[in-house]
Amino acid sequence: MTKVEELAQGVLSGEIRSIARAITVIENNAPEAKKLVSSIYPHTGKAHIIGFTGAGGAGKSTLIEKIVREYRRNGKTVGVVAVDPTSPFTGGAFLGDRIRMQELSTDPGVFIRSMASRNYPGGIARATKDAVKVLDAAGKDIVIVETVGAGQSEVEIIKVAQTVVVVHAPGLGDEIQAIKAGIMEIADIFVVNKADRENANKTVMDIQAILQLNNKETAWKPPVLKTVALTGEGVPQLIEKIEEHRLLLEKGLKHKGSREKAEAELIEAIKEKVVSSVLEGLRKEGKFEQLVGEIVEREIDPASAAEKLLKKALKDAEA
Amino acid sequence: MQTERKIRVLIAKPGLDSHDRGAKVVARALRDAGMEVIYTGLRQTPEQIAETALQEDVDVIGLSILSGAHKTLFPRIMDLLKKKGLTDVTVFAGGIIPEEDVEEMKKLGIKEVFGPGTPTERIIKYVLENVPKRT
Numbered sequence: 001m002t003k004v005e006e007l008a009q010g011v012l013s014g015e016i017r018s019i020a021r022a023i024t025v026i027e028n029n030a031p032e033a034k035k036l037v038s039s040i041y042p043h044t045g046k047a048h049i050i051g052f053t054g055a056g057g058a059g060k061s062t063l064i065e066k067i068v069r070e071y072r073r074n075g076k077t078v079g080v081v082a083v084d085p086t087s088p089f090t091g092g093a094f095l096g097d098r099i100r101m102q103e104l105s106t107d108p109g110v111f112i113r114s115m116a117s118r119n120y121p122g123g124i125a126r127a128t129k130d131a132v133k134v135l136d137a138a139g140k141d142i143v144i145v146e147t148v149g150a151g152q153s154e155v156e157i158i159k160v161a162q163t164v165v166v167v168h169a170p171g172l173g174d175e176i177q178a179i180k181a182g183i184m185e186i187a188d189i190f191v192v193n194k195a196d197r198e199n200a201n202k203t204v205m206d207i208q209a210i211l212q213l214n215n216k217e218t219a220w221k222p223p224v225l226k227t228v229a230l231t232g233e234g235v236p237q238l239i240e241k242i243e244e245h246r247l248l249l250e251k252g253l254k255h256k257g258s259r260e261k262a263e264a265e266l267i268e269a270i271k272e273k274v275v276s277s278v279l280e281g282l283r284k285e286g287k288f289e290q291l292v293g294e295i296v297e298r299e300i301d302p303a304s305a306a307e308k309l310l311k312k313a314l315k316d317a318e319a
Numbered sequence: 320m321q322t323e324r325k326i327r328v329l330i331a332k333p334g335l336d337s338h339d340r341g342a343k344v345v346a347r348a349l350r351d352a353g354m355e356v357i358y359t360g361l362r363q364t365p366e367q368i369a370e371t372a373l374q375e376d377v378d379v380i381g382l383s384i385l386s387g388a389h390k391t392l393f394p395r396i397m398d399l400l401k402k403k404g405l406t407d408v409t410v411f412a413g414g415i416i417p418e419e420d421v422e423e424m425k426k427l428g429i430k431e432v433f434g435p436g437t438p439t440e441r442i443i444k445y446v447l448e449n450v451p452k453r454t
Contacts, residue, residue, distance in 0.1 A: 017404060020376035028324045091325070092350035098371070099360035105370045112374055116325070116355045 004032045008039035014138045016111065022134045023113055027127040037130050040137035047079070047136040047143045048246050051161030053123060053183065056149040058169040059193040061100035062229040064144055068104055070235050071142055077109040079135030082146040083124050086116045093117070097146055111135060122156025123147035129160050129265070158186045159264055163245045165238075169194040170203040184210060187222050188245050191238060195226035220248055282309050326354040326450050329377040331368045332361050333396060336386035341414060341435065345381060348439035349446065365392060369399035372408060378450050381442075382412040382429070389416050389424065397427045407451045413437070 001009070007025070010018025022040075026033050052060050061082065068078050082097035093116035104110045113131065120126040124147055135143045145161055147154045157164055166187035171194075190211075192203045207224045223241055227234030282288055291305040300308075330346045332339055339361055346356045357375050359368065372380055382389075382396065389412070400408060412424060413433040421432045430449065433442055 016373055020374050024327075024376045029322050030324075031322065086355075087350065090351045091353040093355045094346060094350045095355060095357045096360075098357060098375075102360055102363065102367055102371070105367045105374070106364075112371075114355075114357050114375060118323070118325070 004035045004039065007032075008036055011040055011134055011138050012043055019111060019134055019138050020113070023115075023127070023131045026130045026134065027115065027118075027125070029127075033130075037133060040133060043137040044133045045136070047132075047140050048163070048242075049132055049136070049143045049145065049161045050242060051145045051147065051157035051164045052167060053147040053154045053157050053164065053186075054149065054167035054191075055169075055172055057172060058149075058167045059229045060146050060149060060167050061097045063167060063191070063193055063227060063235075064146055065101045065104065066229055066232045066235045067239065068101070068110055068144070069232075070239050072107060072109055074239075076141040077139065078111070079132075079138070079140035079143045080110070080112045080146065081115055081128055081131050081135070081143070082112065083115045083117055083128060083148050085148050085150070086118045088119055111138075111140065117148055120156075123150060123154030124156045124160060132160055154183065155186050159261060162249055163188050163242055165189045165191055165242070167191045167193050168203065168207070170197045170199040188220065189238070189241050190222055190224040191227050191234075192224065193227050193229050195234065196228045196231075200226060219252075220245065278313070282313060285309065285312070287312065324453075326379065326446065327375060327377045328354050328356045328379045328381060328446065329359065329368075329372050329375060330356055330381045330383065331359045331363050331371070332383050333363050333365060333368055333392045334384050334386045334388045335362055336384065337361055338385050339383065341385075342381075342383035345383070345413065345439060345442055348443055352443045352447070354446070365395040365399050368396055369403055369405070372400065372405055373403050377408060378453075379446055380408055380410045382410065383414045384412070384416070385414045387415065389414075390420065393424055393429060394427055397429070401428075407453075409446075409449045409451055411442075411445065411449075413442075 007018055007022055011022050022036060025036055052064055054060055064080065068080065071078050080101065084093055084095045084097060086093045095114035095116060098112055098114050101112055104112065115125045115128060115131065117125045124145065128145060132143050132145060145157065147157050164186050166183055168190065169192065190207050192200055204224050204226060211222060225234060225238050225241060227238060287309060291300065291308065294300045295302055295305055328349050330342050332342055346358050350356050357377065359371055384392065410429050411431045411433065412429050416424065416432050424432055431445060
């Protein structure tokens with residue numbers, strides 16, 4: 001067996017070291033990464049993938065810890081991918097989500113992995129989707145993804161998760177502002193955490209009011225739940241709603257969602273392939289460096305320069 | 320897409336002391352040097368530390384301890400790391416570890432001990448030079 005085959009086998013048998021190594025291979029985009037993902041892909045599609053997003057300070061990590069405990073009580077195995085931001089200046093990252101979940105480290109039914117965004121936009125990392133596939137293929141019943149937590153622009157999570165939970169908390173700022181477009185539209189379930197605070201009910205009503213303005217007829221109306229993550233209050237009800245959503249997905253919504261996701265992933269894979277192979281060739285062209293100089297001197301604009309390069313490449317291809 | 324490897328470091332606080340300013344200073348310095356640093360938080364057991372190192376597939380572990388319990392805890396940690404097959408991880412330590420104990424710690428497999436006041440540049444340099452080669 002080759003090393004990749006060995007690693008894939010390890011993942012499929014749920015072996016912790018293999019899972020950890022596999023995620024690293026994928027994160028680093030090592031040469032074996034593509035082969036690894038294609039080996040395990042046929043074994044994915046069984047886990048329920050839940051995304052948790054929402055502004056920093058809302059209590060996502062604490063809530064996730066309680067949710068994982070509840071799932072474990074119900075006999076499910078769980079994988080968690082917690083994403084934190086990479087510094088755009090130093091390239092480094094402080095991954096601290098795990099701190100709130102550390103007691104779960106020694107539970108053999110839980111696998112927690114901290115991931116740096118590595119400047120990928122939208123609240124997750126480039127490798128998050130494939131890391132989720134690894135945990136899915138390894139047999140985890142539930143895979144939870146916790147996004148960076150920067151707020152409204154974190155909509156990439158819909159490409160990874162089947163159920164998206166948006167966590168908010170009272171007092172995080174102007175209530176209406178904090179729940180603008182983007183995050184409002186992707187939520188399958190809203191949670192107002194820190195519900196023991198006195199303005200919690202107002203926050204719930206504000207969110208409900210905005211949801212009512214959206215009068216599309218949909219099969220699923222996102223509920224607004226209250227939790228107190230520190231005590232675990234509201235967590236069983238949250239899990240019930242997550243389950244309800246999963247059943248709905250299974251019945252019918254799923255196929256629509258799955259096709260959209262698959263299409264999005266295919267397009268992204270094509271883009272990556274095209275950019276890497278075409279760009280490589282163009283850079284080697286003498287004309288490339290010359291055009292860069294011309295752009296600096298304002299002799300040509302970048303879009304026209306790109307067209308020149310591509311036209312030449314196409315002409316050469318036809319010759 | 321290019322292969323991109325980042326150095327992953329686990330900064331762990333074994334034992335019951337609740338002073339983590341030093342650990343956080345080191346964690347931030349390593350982050351500013353471009354590494355991905357996982358911090359465990361306080362009061363970690365050897366089992367929690369070893370399991371975390373395994374799941375996070377770290378290259379380096381920094382153990383910070385100020386309670387004097389290093390003689391009890393470090394052997395347990397190194398033993399667990401070995402049992403879990405994490406023999407290629409570089410382990411260093413810091414905090415309050417008396418000079419006379421350093422030799423003993425190194426025999427356990429802890430490659431270097433950095434006392435209080437060690438300039439962070441030195442620790443960064445050390446980590447960069449001692450990251451295990453991965454095939």
